[in-house]
Amino acid sequence: MKKLPHYQAGVAVVTALLLTTLAITIVASLFWQQQVQVRSIENQRLQLQKKWVLRGALDWARLILREDGRGSNVDHLKEAWATPLAETRLDEYVENGRADTEASDATLSGQITDAQSRFNINNLSTDGVINPKEVIAFERLLTNIKLDPSLAAATATAVANSQTKKTTAPSGPSIVTSAASASSVADTSTATVTNTTDASKSASNTGQASTDAIPEVQFLRFTQIDDVLSVPGFTSDMLLKLRDFVTVLPHATPINVNTASAEVLSARIAALSLSDAAAIIASRDRAEFFGLTDFKQRFPDKLTDVSANDLSFATNYFIVAGKIKLGRSTLNFSALIERIKIDTKIIWIREL
Template sequence: MKTPHRQQAGVAVVTALLLTTLAITIVASLFWQQQVQVRSIENQRLQLQKKWVLRGALDWARLILREDGRGRKVDHLKEAWATNLAETRLDEYVENGRADSESSEASLSGQISDAQSRFNLNNLATDGVMNPKAIIAFQRLLGNLRLDTSLAAAAAEAIASSQTKKTTASSNPATTTGAASNPTVTTGTASNPSQTSSDSVPAVQFLRFTQIDDLLSVAGFNADMLTKLRDFVVVLPRTTTLNVNTASAEVLSACIATLSMSDAAAIVASRDRAEFLDLSDFKQRFPDKLANLADGEASVFTEFFIVSGKIRLGRSFLNFNSLIERNDAVTKIIWIREL
């Protein structure tokens, strides 16, 4: 039979083990919470550092475009802005608090592309009015890419419905006078207020197209089609002209009705040897194909550029696209999208 002293000793041992287990659990929990907080702070720091790298990259791109805009009004694929930036390591102070002896893991890569080398979807309609010539051009582009050409009209209608329509005052004063001099019509309208309120339903205003993905709202377009279109289509804030120094053969043959795909390929080969200095130079090199080309149908100068890149900061990545507008030597960021 155990004595009371031995029973008390056993209880003390069990109590000590329980207290030790509880203490270890509390300490482990504290260490885990501390690790989570440290990781959260580290992630916040990486996000902030990526934002600063992104800001620096866009400022760098704006500087390149601004300096290029000070020269002659010709943009082509042999200029400095068209040179891709391979993955480049950044200074260690940009990344994180590593020792000076450790290598940096921060890098930046990217490119600047001519937005006016692509078909601008906002050319399909202006102030809510569809542009038949642009619709035909978009049909040809869809045909060049082996896509359904009937979707061009549907896209134009959707874009027109998303734009604000201009309102003009009545140009026929006789109509206004006649309506006012007919008391029967006025009295009939006013005598049925319920009908007036039900007929005055406000028109639905759709959101404006701002990116290619907005085509998914048009019946018939799908994600696979948009993948094929991304390198050939863009949505710019206003109507623009095509830069023949940077456009692909598919877009050239679509936007210039007199060009076949083989003609457009010949134009691309010609500009690779020497860029087009102006629209007259462009027409003189291919007089049999471009004799009827109007001045406003093409250009050799660009106002909109797309900056795309990738920032790698340790284990964190950031892909981005940005649209920059250049007006002479002044550049402005239109939008930034993180992918």
């Protein structure tokens, strides 16, 4: 057999190495694409499983609130709904694709909070009309948590601008009581029609637009506490302080005395100092308040100006916050649940 020249043998070796490298690269690329596809499918499955766990968690919360509504007319912090759920493993309830011999990493933790234990931003205005009493209460709250109280008026204005304003229907024509009046009205009407016709012709000739009023700009409604950042003066650091004391509910609501903090109680009731509010909390820890009469009997000298519309001893809105961990994936969520008697409804769900 004839030997190849040395230079030809070298070219053959280099060619073989290049082909081998190319083959390895192609195979590695195929394996990489397959790995990406597998991970993508796995991530989609984890997301779907988290959604189902979230749905189950909210159904569980609604069940707890319904049962609480059946057995009690007041809401306080000693009830079952107020007990936090520590991180709980869901091995028996969630199948996350592991082998039978391996432990699941699925866990759920959460807390139900009385939304009416906080100051409701939508109390500041109703149908676009600012409520001065609520503005003063919000000023006191901002003072209690060491923030600028002047921001209360700016917030009220922003809330009012975001609400739909009620319009009153125009009154009808007055009744004519005499012939002379009728004649006068007829003459005036004729003159008005003539002037209107002339004005219409003039506008048509000059190409002017119609005289319809331009509608006001409608700002987006406040739906979450983060919306206060649209008010000039608020910062993200201030928002962190507000979260535990302020909320945004669909409409104006009273404060639940059985769950509100000292800062909120002191802001809601003008005659209360922070130390007085702390005394009220100590009293309710021993025995919850069953109504306004019971509340006034315990603190008669502090509640002379309190209205039944300002305070409540039960609640219709609850915030459910929780965390779902499934393998390497985590989902933090928050939801607002409305409860009317024993009927519950989810108002919104947010993934954090």
